[in-house]
Amino acid sequence: xxxxxxxxxxxxxxxxxxxxxxxxxxxxxxxxxxxxxxxxxxxxxxxxxxxxxxxxxxxxxxxxxxxxxxxxxxxxxxxxxxxxxxxxxxxxxxxxxxxxxxxxxxxxxxxxxxxxxxxxxxxxxxxxxxxxxxxxxxxxxxxxxxxxxxxxxxxxxxxxxxxxxxxxxxxxxxxxxxxxxxxxxxxxxxxxxxxxxxxxxxxxxxxxxxxxxxxxxxxxxxxxxxxxxxxxxxxxxxxxxxxxxxxxxxxxxxxxxxxxxxxxxxxxxxxxxxxxxxxxxxxxxxxxxxxxxxxxxxxxxxxxxxxxxxxxxxxxxxxxxxxxxxxxxxxxxxxxxxxxxxxxxxxxxxxxxxxxxxxxxxxxxxxxxxxxxxxxxxxxxxxxxxxxxxxxxxxxxxxxxxxxxxxxxxxxxxxxxxxxxxxxxxxxxxxxxxxxxxxxxxxxxxxxxxxxxxxxxxxxxxxxxxxxxxxxxxxxxxxxxxxxxxxxxxxxxxxxxxxxxxxxxxxxxxxxxxxxxxxxxxxxxxxxxxxxxxxxxxxxxxxxxxxxxxxxxxxxxxxxxxxxxxxxxxxxxxxxxxxxxxxxxxxxxxxxxxxxxxxxxxxxxxxxxxxxxxxxxxxxxxxxxxxxxxxxxxxxxxxxxxxxxxxxxxxxxxxxxxxxxxxxxxxxx
Amino acid sequence: xxxxxxxxxxxxxxxxxxxxxxxxxxxxxxxxxxxxxxxxxxxxxxxxxxxxxxxxxxxxxxxxxxxxxxxxxxxxxxxxxxxxxxxxxxxxxxxxxxxxxxxxxxxxxxxxxxxxxxxxxxxxxxxxxxxxxxxxxxxxxxxxxxxxxxxxxxxxxxxxxxxxxxxxxxxxxxx
Numbered sequence: 146x147x148x149x150x151x152x153x154x155x156x157x158x159x160x161x162x163x164x165x166x167x168x169x170x171x172x173x174x175x176x177x178x179x180x181x182x183x184x185x186x187x188x189x190x191x192x193x194x195x196x197x198x199x200x201x202x203x204x205x206x207x208x209x210x211x212x213x214x215x216x217x218x219x220x221x222x223x224x225x226x227x228x229x230x231x232x233x234x235x236x237x238x239x240x241x242x243x244x245x246x247x248x249x250x251x252x253x254x255x256x257x258x259x260x261x262x263x264x265x266x267x268x269x270x271x272x273x274x275x276x277x278x279x280x281x282x283x284x285x286x287x288x289x290x291x292x293x294x295x296x297x298x299x300x301x302x303x304x305x306x307x308x309x310x311x312x313x314x315x316x317x318x319x320x321x322x323x324x325x326x327x328x329x330x331x332x333x334x335x336x337x338x339x340x341x342x343x344x345x346x347x348x349x350x351x352x353x354x355x356x357x358x359x360x361x362x363x364x365x366x367x368x369x370x371x372x373x374x375x376x377x378x379x380x381x382x383x384x385x386x387x388x389x390x391x392x393x394x395x396x397x398x399x400x401x402x403x404x405x406x407x408x409x410x411x412x413x414x415x416x417x418x419x420x421x422x423x424x425x426x427x428x429x430x431x432x433x434x435x436x437x438x439x440x441x442x443x444x445x446x447x448x449x450x451x452x453x454x455x456x457x458x459x460x461x462x463x464x465x466x467x468x469x470x471x472x473x474x475x476x477x478x479x480x481x482x483x484x485x486x487x488x489x490x491x492x493x494x495x496x497x498x499x500x501x502x503x504x505x506x507x508x509x510x511x512x513x514x515x516x517x518x519x520x521x522x523x524x525x526x527x528x529x530x531x532x533x534x535x536x537x538x539x540x541x542x543x544x545x546x547x548x549x550x551x552x553x554x555x556x557x558x559x560x561x562x563x564x565x566x567x568x569x570x571x572x573x574x575x576x577x578x579x580x581x582x583x584x585x586x587x588x589x590x591x592x593x594x595x596x597x598x599x600x601x602x603x604x605x606x607x608x609x610x611x612x613x614x615x616x617x618x619x620x621x622x623x624x625x626x627x628x629x630x631x632x633x634x635x636x637x638x639x640x641x642x643x644x645x646x647x648x649x650x651x652x653x654x655x656x657x658x659x660x661x662x663x664x665x666x667x668x669x670x671x672x673x674x675x676x677x678x679x680x681x682x683x684x685x686x687x688x689x690x691x692x693x694x695x696x697x698x699x700x701x702x703x704x705x706x707x708x709x710x711x712x713x714x715x716x717x718x719x720x721x722x723x724x725x726x727x728x729x730x731x732x733x734x735x736x737x738x739x740x741x742x743x744x745x746x747x748x749x750x751x752x753x754x755x756x757x758x759x760x761x762x763x764x765x766x767x768x769x770x771x772x773x774x775x776x777x778x779x780x781x782x783x784x785x786x787x788x789x790x791x792x793x794x795x796x797x798x799x800x801x802x803x804x805x806x807x808x809x810x811x812x813x814x
Numbered sequence: 815x816x817x818x819x820x821x822x823x824x825x826x827x828x829x830x831x832x833x834x835x836x837x838x839x840x841x842x843x844x845x846x847x848x849x850x851x852x853x854x855x856x857x858x859x860x861x862x863x864x865x866x867x868x869x870x871x872x873x874x875x876x877x878x879x880x881x882x883x884x885x886x887x888x889x890x891x892x893x894x895x896x897x898x899x900x901x902x903x904x905x906x907x908x909x910x911x912x913x914x915x916x917x918x919x920x921x922x923x924x925x926x927x928x929x930x931x932x933x934x935x936x937x938x939x940x941x942x943x944x945x946x947x948x949x950x951x952x953x954x955x956x957x958x959x960x961x962x963x964x965x966x967x968x969x970x971x972x973x974x975x976x977x978x979x980x981x982x983x984x985x986x987x988x989x
Contacts, residue, residue, distance in 0.1 A: 261971050261983060268969045276938060284958070285938075292908055293938055375908065405973045405983070411945035412917055412976065415910025481982075492914050527922055532975045532982055539984040 254624045255316050256401045256546045258366045265408065266363050269370055273297050274356035281353060296414065298344075298372035299355060302676050308347045308355060309372040310362065314382040314400035314424075315343035315627040319614040322625055324365040326610035332358050337610070338670060339595060339603040341718055342421070343381050343627040344372055348674050370408060375416045377407035377488065381423045383431040384628035387547060388636045390584045394443045394451055396426035398544040399480065402535065406481045413488050417495035418503035420488060421460075428747075433629060435459045435467045435749040436721065438505045439487065444474055451477045457487060457517065458509030461715035465751045466506045469514040471521060477540070479525075482533040486525035490517070550622040550637055555587025559641040574700065575647055575658040587640050591621075593633040593650055594657040594665065598690040601683045602668045603631030612653035620646050631667055632660065662699045663707055663772075664690050667718060671711030671728065672735070678711035680728025680735035685709055685764055692765040702772055705785045706745070721745045723786040724771060725752045726764065737764050741771070741797055742789050755798045767801050774800040819959055820930070821940075821951040824966055826959055829952070831899060833880060833932070834858060853878040853901045856885050859893070867896065880932075883911035887918055894925045902948070904933035913946045920947035920977040940965035947977030 258266070276293050279285040285293075294300075298309035310325065317325075325345055329337045332354050338346040350358065362368055372379055380403050382396045383389065403422060407413070413420070423437040434440030440456035452474040459468030475483055491505045509517045566573045581590040593613055596602050605613070613633050617625040620642045621635035628634055633655070638646055650656035659665050666689065669675065671682030686709055693699055708722030712729075719725030725740035736758040743752030759767050772785070774797050779788045789797065820829035834854045836845060842861035847854075847869070859866065859879050869875045878899035879890065894900070900919060902912040912931065919925040930950035931943050936957035943951060944966055953959040975982045 259987075261987060264970050265973070272968050284961075289907065289936065289938070375910075408973055409942075409969065410974055411942035411972070412913045413910070414942055415908050415913065489914050493911055497909060497911075532980060532985060536984065539987075542984075542987075 254547065254550050254622055255318060255397075256313075256543065262366070262405075263363075266366070266368050266370070269297070269368065269409070270356065270359045270363050273359060277352065277356050292374055292415065295374035296371055296376055297359070298369035299352075300373065300676075302348065302674060306350050306352050306355065307674065308350045308358065308369060309340070310337075310345045310347070310367060310369050311372045311379045312343050312345060312627050313404050314380055314386070314397055315384055315629070316386075316397065317625050317627065318365075319618040319623045319625065321365045321367055322610050322614040322617070324362060324367060326607040326614070328358055328361055329610070330607040331361075335608075336604055336606040338601065339605060339627050339631050339633070341603075341629050341631060341667060341669070341716060342379060343384075343629055344379055345627075346670070348670070373419075374414075375418050375420075376414050377410060377416075377420045377422065380404055380407070381421075381432055381437075381629060383425050383427055384626045384634045385431060385581065385590055385636065386426060386626075387549070388583050388585070388588075388590055389427045389431075390582055391428040392426050392584070393428065393445055394426045395544070395547055396424045396432075396441075396443060397547045398540065399426075399441070399443070399453075399477075400424050401543050401546075402480065402540070403484065406484070406533075413492060416488070416492050417497045418500065418505075420491065420505065422484075430746050430749070431629075433718070433721065433745050433749070436461055436465070436718070436745075437468065438491075439484065440468045441480075446474055453477065453480060455483070455487075457521075458506040458514075460504050460506045461718060461720050462504065463501050463713045464504075464506065464510075465715070465720040466510060467749055467751065468506075469509055469517075471514065471518040478535050479529060480535060482528040482531060483521070483525050485533060486528050487521045490520050490524055494520070549585075550624075552585050552588065552637070553639065555585075555639060555641075557586045559587060559639075562640045562643055565644045569644075571658070572644060572647055574696070575656055576643065578658045578660045578662065578700075579656070580643060583637070585637075589638050589640055589643060591635040591638050591643070591646055591650075592628070592660045593635065593655040594660060595632050595655070596659060596665050596690070597654065597657045598664070598687060598694055601670065601673075602666060602686055605633070609653050609655060612649065613655060616646060616649060630660075630665065632665070658696065659699060661704045661706075663693045663702055663705045664699055666690070666707040666709060667722070668709040669711050669716035671709070671717075675711060675716075677714055678728065679713075679730035680711050680737065680761075682709045682711040682717060682726075682728060685726060685728075685737060685761060688761075688765045689768055692769060702776070703784055705772075706743075707768075708743070718745075719743070720751045721749065722752060723784075723789065724768065729758055731758070735761055737761065739767065739771075739801065741794060742786070744786055753794065755794060756802055770800045770803070771797050818952070821953065821959060821962060822928075822949065824963060826963070831878060831901075833901070849875070851876045851878060851898070853880040853899060855880060855882070856889060859890065863893075870896075881912075881915060883909050883915075885915075887915065887923070891923055894919075894923055894927075897927060899928040899930060899950075900925060901930045901932055901952075904931060904935050904939075907934040907936075907939070913942065916943070916947040917977055937962040937965045941968040945972065945976045945978045 276285065280290040300307040325337060329335055329347060333347045333349045338348065340346055359369060371377060380400045382400050386397050387395050420438045422439045423432040423434045424441040425432040425434050426443040434442060435456055436459045438460060440459055442454040444452050444454050446452060454470060455472035455475055456468030457471045459466060491508060495505060495508050496502045566576060579592045579594060583589050595605055613625060617623055617635055621637045624636065626634040626636055647656055657664060666686055668682040668686040672678035673681050673683050706722045707724045708717050708719040709726040710717035710719040719727045719740060721743045723743060725743050727738045729736050729738055738754055738758040740752035740754050742750065744750045775785045775788050778792050778796065818829045819826045831851045831853055832848055834845060834852050836842060836855060842857040845858055856879065866877055870877045876898040877896060878901060879897050880901040880903055882903055902915050904912050916929060919929060928950050929948050930952060931948045932952035934954045935943065935951065936954055940951060940962050953962050972979060973983045
């Protein structure tokens with residue numbers, strides 16, 4: 146009662162009414178009020194002493210309440226008992242309703258399952274349990290089981306099965322991250338790998354245990370639905386959604402609407418190839434939407450109405466292509482019907498004769514953007530304004546679940562924080578790289594780095610996941626995100642807590658102050674784990690991280706995106722790195738091809754191969770020569786990519802191949 | 815030989831329909847039509863339409879057609895009333911074009927006769943096949959049809975509209 150002040154009247158009278166049903170209500174009210182005198186006197190003095198009494202508010206309350214109470218007491222004696230009880234009940238009910246309504250948005254930062262969502266995920270767990278049992282019993286063949294297990298994220302890899310768990314649009318609660326930690330410890334080797342598509346991979350699970358893993362996960366609204374296979378995959382978005390200053394609209398409600406629409410979609414479970422969707426709601430694209438099969442950019446028209454700029458046919462892999470615009474401004478109501486039309490065109494006309502030519506990008510490229518858009522429009526004409534048309538009520542229902550947390554009103558700059566920045570060089574370096582601006586005054590977004598020499602990029606131990614979950618719970622409203630750069634994000638940290646967060650993150654090995662620098666490189670699991678890979682990525686990543694371990698050197702080099710893929714499937718997005726490294730196989734040996742000039746974001750561009758590939762041992766030297774070229778040519782405040790854009794590829798190529806006879810261009814390898 | 819079996823109305827039933835296929839190089843008008851109810855490929859339907867309709871009118875032999883994954887629905891869209899059964903072939907489990915074909919037949923072209931799936935399908939495809947509009951299922955060779963009967967109830971609820979459910983969940987959801 147002393148904390149909330151709710152209770153004296155509301156709870157006390159209700160309890161007394163039940164305890165003494167035969168006592169007249171006015172006697173109950175009277176006794177309760179009398180009992181409140183010594184009680185509130187003590188509590189009030191306590192608050193006075195703590196300095197939490199507002200004198201102006203106190204006086205104005207007394208001016209109203211003293212005459213009110215006198216009148217009330219006078220009339221209470223004359224009103225019939227029944228009416229008084231009824232009146233009391235209705236007032237309590239009103240207060241109750243209001244309390245529930247007001248508290249709801251504060252407790253909901255992310256989509257919470259209702260009974261429908263739970264029943265669907267539970268049913269998938271049961272279905273997969275049956276499928277696994279039939280496979281293990283031999284009644285389901287390898288060929289039959291393959292698409293079924295893939296649609297539930299289960300690969301058969303070098304060391305056994307790999308299970309990819311979904312992190313829908315990269316958003317997790319602290320409880321969910323703890324569940325991941327628990328599952329990794331219980332069923333795997335105590336760590337997991339966060340991927341460029343914001344998911345989590347477990348590399349050492351045992352097939353017979355997978356149904357139980359899924360059952361455990363389902364308790365926290367987690368699953369592995371459609372994290373692989375030729376279906377609509379997990380939808381990804383901006384890891385700063387909801388907090389970025391440059392946001393046009395929050396992409397998360399739309400990602401959730403698409404998640405529901407695509408989950409167990411009966412028509413699209415056997416597409417020609419996988420189908421990846423990314424959505425961005427900010428001016429700067431942090432979700433790499435242009436390299437997705439379907440990339441959605443939230444836009445507002447002149448009337449302020451929300452819509453989507455739709456890109457189709459982007460993707461990396463063997464044929465890297467940027468998506469083409471097929472809708473400039475699709476009104477939000479049509480998001481699902483238009484997407485359904487687009488995926489249907491892909492399902493019917495995408496190539497199925499060659500897995501390498503089956504992505505939608507090949508279809509868009511083959512028939513051209515205009516013809517593809519025409520076919521989608523023709524299909525959409527039948528679906529438009531049909532039942533899939535989104536309603537305001539549904540959008541509001543989902544949007545309400547992503548309501549902003551209960552931010553405190555804070556000053557733009559916390560004085561203690563500024564003092565720490567001045568006095569602690571290591572802290573200020575971390576803030577410079579790992580702390581991003583927030584749209585609410587006094588708050589910041591923190592990147593917990595999953596990159597450090599000696600550890601595979603994106604790997605997190607169960608202990609680290611738990612430490613991150615603790616930090617989220619204590620300092621960031623219990624919510625955490627996975628970025629497609631394979632780090633974890635605390636999106637809503639008060640500035641005054643940054644110093645504490647840094648210390649704790651450091652203790653957990655999550656505070657490499659290198660976000661955006663060369664050590665923050667992106668790499669797929671590569672040949673050490675993945676059966677598709679042509680070469681290993683992790684030893685190359687480690688060698689580069691070691692070469693550039695010196696923090697001063699790294700900070701001097703500045704922002705540099707370096708991406709490594711172990712094969713043409715490009716899970717490490719090497720085409721998008723300012724420096725990209727691709728593992729290739731030459732007569733059973735691992736070689737590495739280097740691309741330059743790739744970039745993500747609004748001005749996304751595919752990097753180009755600079756020449757012959759390098760042996761593994763040559764890679765760190767070659768990278769160092771490229772960086773030396775940049776350092777020699779850069780203007781003040783120019784990033785690697787800016788210098789590259791200004792002076793072109795030639796000086797870099799010359800530096801990469803000091804012996805001229807080696808610099809002839811080769812097509813693929 | 816035991817009668818062929820088919821799943822209809824959620825139970826196993828005997829099935830008398832025969833699937834006519836063209837062997838390599840065989841011209842559609844050359845094909846010999848066996849007695850009894852037939853499912854013919856689109857090419858045979860186009861080549862022998864008069865003969866097939868005559869069989870139905872004169873002998874009461876019901877008429878059906880089967881579609882390959884890549885067949886163009888526009889070619890038969892005007893003839894749908896002629897068929898007692900339309901069958902969609904799934905030569906490979908992973909070829910999902912037939913799912914779109916079914917929805918188009920049901921939702922776009924208003925076909926309300928029997929729509930059967932046959933080929934490489936089994937228990938794990940039934941739920942989705944049923945959702946997109948199939949109401950008859952010939953389970954692939956070597957797979958258990960009895961087992962497949964259980965699959966209709968795999969999921970208690972679904973998010974999307976499809977042939978079996980005109981409204982998506984968000985239009986039905988009760989808070």
